[in-house]
Amino acid sequence: MNFWQKLPKPFFILAPMDDVTDVVFRQVVARVAAPDVLFTEFVATDGLQSAGREHTLQRLEIEPNLSRPLVAQIWGANPDNYYTSAKEIAAMGFAGIDINFGCPERGIVARGCCGGMIGRYKEAAAIIEATKRGAGQLPVSVKTRIGLSEVITEEWASFLLEQGISALIIHARTVREMSRVPARWDEIAKVVALRDKLAPGTLIIGNGDVADRAEGLQRVAETGVDGIMIGRGIFHDIFAFSDEPSPTTPSHRLGILLDHVQLYETTGNSKPFHILKKFFKIYVSGWRGASDLRAQLMDTSTPDQVRTIIATAEVPEAMLPVS
Template sequence: MTNVTSIQDKHPPPIRSQSRPELGLGNVRPLSIGQVKIGFPVVQAALSGYSDGPMRIVARRLGASYSLAEVLIDRFVLDATNQHHARRHLTITDEEHPVGGQLMGSNPSEFAPAALRLVAAGFDVIDINFGCPVKTAVSGCRGGYHLSQPDVALEIVSRTRDAVPDSIPVTLKMRRGIDDSEESRERFFRILDGAFARGVAAITVHGRTVEQRYVGPSNWDFLREVKQHAGSKTILGSGDLFTAQACLEMLRDTGVDGASVARGAIGNPWIFAQANALAAGRPLPEPNLAEQRRVLEMHAELCLKSSGEKQAHLTMRMFGIKFARLHPQFTELRNAWAVCRNMSAWREVLEQWYPSG
């Protein structure tokens, strides 16, 4: 999970056009997670507060081969009722497959029944979050906190893998450790090796520590070391993937089997098609303002269908701010989105700043 719920754009500067350098990759290897065939190995990560159904559908329509739903607390999944708010988190559409559901929690005994609930909802892969660095998660003994307690982490893995049908892959999301201490490193590899021994199909590794959160560069040298250590086992890399070029450079430079795009996919769902084009030696698709408007309208329509007017406004205001990074008048547009108070105002901003084609 990547937690990025603030509507203020505190992340990378506006996205500009990319050149198409010769990366010397040749054909990238197709990705599989257990029995699930993914295909092109640049996928969308779980994004807390973002990767709901509408975002996943947009990503799939624009070239993502696989996506993960936003992380769900195991207790929430177990307590979920048929109320609309809860139901939408467990709703999968036909066009999303393959899609993964991600769980986070503190009590090992709750992971197995929560995982079975996600299987019943239609998720193709069950992902366990041992990577979230957010203070509320770590202080609640969830997410990245488990990297400090390998025995508990591996108990969670065992309980989940034993409960889930063999046909459903179980995967992990990890960071490279709590911190940069040797003890943290030893715990990381103990969990990594123990998880694979217990039947985990793939592990995504983020190149920052839990203490770093999102500050400083992602350590791709560590990702290379992990892949060399894991050998033929499936490793995906994460961290600092904001362009198609970066995605393919990670695959080339670290040898990982897949690149998991997190914050780089928010407001730029074209990154998946761009990575595919770059790998194939084709020109990068550059979304002009008419194309950006088309996708924003598509996203808004999906949100309205899945969650109604009030939630759609909150979601699309948030996404509008992120999409503004692609606009030549980034700051002015970001500020216009930020003050929208309803969908009517949101549509007015769309009309003002984006041509209709």
């Protein structure tokens, strides 16, 4: 049995997000309200198999206190690089490997990678086969969208379901739509029906615009998916994965921010400090004076400066009521 088969149903996953779900932020989310599964940021197989691989390898750093299955997500164009990368990843301690067939970034799609692989059946089959061969015992999943410019859910999902993958994650928009239109959950329901017919053993995970666990449970009831993946919801609610209301106060939230900064500092191969700034709004919002405090924090350039500002900040005892 691989980890996918052992998960409670429905299960919840923190979506892979470049420059967000790194080894530091994953630890913060796992401490605050843990999802059932975590994913790395996407990792370039071509980069991993190049002379400058040290930089790419940083994306595969595993947290020391890992309490949930962690899936390494990979992308690229060359099946040989998928094979070698999957083999290496299988020896590192990950629970699974996910193939990114969904990223809409223009340059990447133009090279036929990620979202640019949608509809390229021969190439996609070769990549999945090479990854599975390299992964050995590790389960392989695919995360994708419902088309490149046109919606081709049925053709594309049927093809993927025939490749013997453990899980299929559907972000219910086309590549061209980026994130500009609401996710089409009715398309995800179609994939569940296809799965029942073609590949009963493959788990279906729905993704797109889910704010939190409560909304995810509604989507499960509507579509019959096995699991829900939440991405941007975590920016609005650090407790998005909590199964009960999470009482919080401004000082509690600043405490989480200090934890985040501490983890950033103690993680050996951290990213540049400015990457931290995109997280400030997650913690510093929801009380009178929060935006002023945030503006001060945005002017910092070291962890110590953040700590000094927080140490002297005066915050109210309670959050503003949610309107």
